[in-house]
Amino acid sequence: MTQLKEKLFEKIQAHRPRITRLTKEFGSVIIDKVDIGQCIGGARDIRSLVTDISYLDPQEGIRFRGKTIPETFEALPKAAGSEYPTVESFWYFLLTGEVPTVDQVAAVEAEFKTRQVVPEYVYTAVRALPKESHPMVMLSVGIMAMQKDSKFAAFYSGGKFNKMDAWEYVYEDASDIVARIPVLAAFIYNLKYRGDKQISIDPKLDMGANFAHMIGQSEQYKDVARMYFILHSDHESGNVSAHTTHLVHSALSDPYYAYSAGLNGLAGPLHGLANQEVLGWIMEFQKKLNGAEPTKENVTKALWDTLNAGQVVPGYGHAVLRKTDPRYTAQREFCLKTPGLKDDPLFKLVAMIFETAPGVLTEHGKTKNPWPNVDAQSGVIQWYYGLKEWDFYTVLFGVGRALGCMANITWDRGLGYAIERPKSVTTDMLEKWAAEGGRKM
DSSP: OOHHHHHHHHHHHHHHHHHHHHHHHHTTOOOOOOOHHHHHTTSTTOOOOOOSSEEEETTTEEEETTBOHHHHHHHSOBOTTOSSBOHHHHHHHHHHSSOOOHHHHHHHHHHHHHHOOOOHHHHHHHHTSOTTSOHHHHHHHHHHHGGGGOHHHHHHHTTOOOTTTHHHHHHHHHHHHHHHHHHHHHHHHHHHHSTTOOOOOOTTSOHHHHHHHHTTOOSTHHHHHHHHHHHTSOOOSOSHHHHHHHHHHHTTOOHHHHHHHHHHHHTSTTTTTHHHHHHHHHHHHHHHTTTOOOOHHHHHHHHHHHHHTTOOOTTBOOSSOOSOOHHHHHHHHHHHTSTTTTTOHHHHHHHHHHHHHHHHHHHHOOOSOOSBOTHHHHHHHHHHTTOOOGGGHHHHHHHHHHHHHHHHHHHHHHTTOOOOOOOOOOHHHHHHHHHHTSOOO
């Protein structure tokens, strides 16, 4: 058993009695109410999921294992010669809730080296798809192609399934997926956009740096990859990709089935696809300025023209957050301290929109949250570094989101969470309760 798996075993063993006690002694304690608007409106804000991996506070933003984004970046061991942590150190942190030592990070990096080799049959399956296929289709198919080697599926079908030990096999699959998905993503990028000119894994590099290397990117982009994957890793359990992964795995479908489903949800325009849509909107917005330097005056006018035409300002607003998304802030800070990037015309426009849009949206009065979310910034960084294939941006999101989804389902099995099965009601029932002024409990 590896160091990380051993530490995780200790954590799971200590946590199990807490869940047992809550279920047996306090299972009937009411923690929320549900109204008709929430029932029809996508179960928004209903407290019905459990995760200790991350928590999204409407005012504070995301906390990973109790730490804010700045605290997380500050606490974790950094990659050699970098201000940013390795993805491997973050994986250890997500799974255990503990900041790893340099030696513990080195052990995870060594473990990932043995796991990251993608079987050749996966590449064959992806190559068999039409070249015009969306890269998210290729990523989902690639993950599904790996399923034949699922250790969890083999454990379950072996006839000696023990739910107390099941997490160990989920951990094995989850670790394989996290280690392999950036390699698969790089293969897809090269296949679609670089004439299938593949670059081999560099065994000396950490996960983020190796991804940058495999797609032929610059030295600077290694930090972009590290930052991007960590920032997009998890956003508590209610978002589509995380919830879908949890839901599918709750049926004891193995992690490959579960994360392929999660990726299919991530591909939606209301979820992971939004970052490329925001970039497209920013570039169209740039045309409205007719080559002029962005100022508060001309950007404010262009924003009002947009709203008065009945259009929205994409990248602003969030289902939960009621302040600037800390993931946006982290990426903005990266831009501001990076020579060249801070003076890039597209970034300067994004920065000016950030200065003006909240005031315009507040005055407009139809937006609950006038502050930017992560998508308002992320595409601009990719564009600056020459990664201009918009369709691929959601794949980058999918690589990062694997970290949170896989950590969560490993803990799902460790704590023996039940299959998810909410109860449905009919429209007639809702209308009856509405007429009665509410359901009698």
